[in-house]
Amino acid sequence: xxxxxxxxxxxxxxxxxxxxxxxxxxxxxxxxxxxxxxxxxxxxxxxxxxxxxxxxxxxxxxxxxxxxxxxxxxxxxxxxxxxxxxxxxxxxxxxxxxxxxxxxxxxxxxxxxxxxxxxxxxxxxxxxxxxxxxxxxxxxxxxx
Amino acid sequence: xxxxxxxxxxxxxxxxxxxxxxxxxxxxxxxxxxxxxxxxxxxxxxxxxxxxxxxxxxxxxxxxxxxxxxxxxxxxxxxxxxxxxxxxxxxxxxxxxxxxxxxxxxxxxxxxxxxxxxxxxxxxxxxxxxxxx
Numbered sequence: 001x002x003x004x005x006x007x008x009x010x011x012x013x014x015x016x017x018x019x020x021x022x023x024x025x026x027x028x029x030x031x032x033x034x035x036x037x038x039x040x041x042x043x044x045x046x047x048x049x050x051x052x053x054x055x056x057x058x059x060x061x062x063x064x065x066x067x068x069x070x071x072x073x074x075x076x077x078x079x080x081x082x083x084x085x086x087x088x089x090x091x092x093x094x095x096x097x098x099x100x101x102x103x104x105x106x107x108x109x110x111x112x113x114x115x116x117x118x119x120x121x122x123x124x125x126x127x128x129x130x131x132x133x134x135x136x137x138x139x140x141x142x143x144x
Numbered sequence: 145x146x147x148x149x150x151x152x153x154x155x156x157x158x159x160x161x162x163x164x165x166x167x168x169x170x171x172x173x174x175x176x177x178x179x180x181x182x183x184x185x186x187x188x189x190x191x192x193x194x195x196x197x198x199x200x201x202x203x204x205x206x207x208x209x210x211x212x213x214x215x216x217x218x219x220x221x222x223x224x225x226x227x228x229x230x231x232x233x234x235x236x237x238x239x240x241x242x243x244x245x246x247x248x249x250x251x252x253x254x255x256x257x258x259x260x261x262x263x264x265x266x267x268x269x270x271x272x273x274x275x276x277x
Binding site for chain 2: 040
């Protein structure tokens with residue numbers, strides 16, 4: 001519900017388990033980009049440097065500029081939906097690196113692209129969502 | 145719902161996005177990259193004119209246009225490129241246009257070109273969705 005609210009989404013299927021439309025679906029489902037919130041459960045998630053940790057903080061990616069965080073941008077995101085994620089599910093994710101490539105950008109200097117593929121399976125092992133994320137590291141802040 | 149090539153849907157998905165919207169998305173998604181909420185870091189260390197919205201906030205808002213139009217479980221695929229940053233105060237309009245419709249064993253499957261633009265008409269998100277409707 002919090003995730004749907006952050007997207008200004010008031011559809012009952014995403015937030016109200018008692019609504020007839022929700023019951024018709026067999027329970028609450030999730031908005032299309034919901035799996036992004038799995039960051040909360042990623043132990044070494046690098047984009048939350050203030051998170052309390054029992055171990056050492058994650059290493060910066062060593063990409064220079066803005067303290068390591070300043071030059072990384074999200075370039076593309078692609079999802080394939082195989083099976084709905086319902087409220088109460090406990091999805092697990094496996095992540096693997098994809099392709100890497102380099103290109104000369106017009107606005108941000110040399111651009112280094114890298115792909116990450118994530119597969120989200122529910123507690124029964126059913127593949128629910130495949131996500132392909134493309135990140136880019138820029139040499140400098142992107143010109144506006 | 146029957147769709148045909150050329151059908152369109154459009155919605156203003158956020159009106160003058162506030163820093164608070166961006167912070168709320170940071171909390172909901174877990175992405176606390178300071179570029180999205182800490183003006184000191186965004187301007188001083190990283191060289192941006194201000195904080196800016198997460199690309200995934202723009203994609204999520206664009207997804208809302210699609211689920212409002214097609215239903216909460218219709219999507220089979222949804223993919224985008226982030227083409228421009230979204231700054232506080234921007235108003236985003238998401239548009240979908242059906243570019244192909246096929247019949248897969250009695251199921252209607254539509255391919256939809258997706259573009260979200262800011263108040264200047266510049267695209268911030270461009271992509272494609274495939275939906276079973």
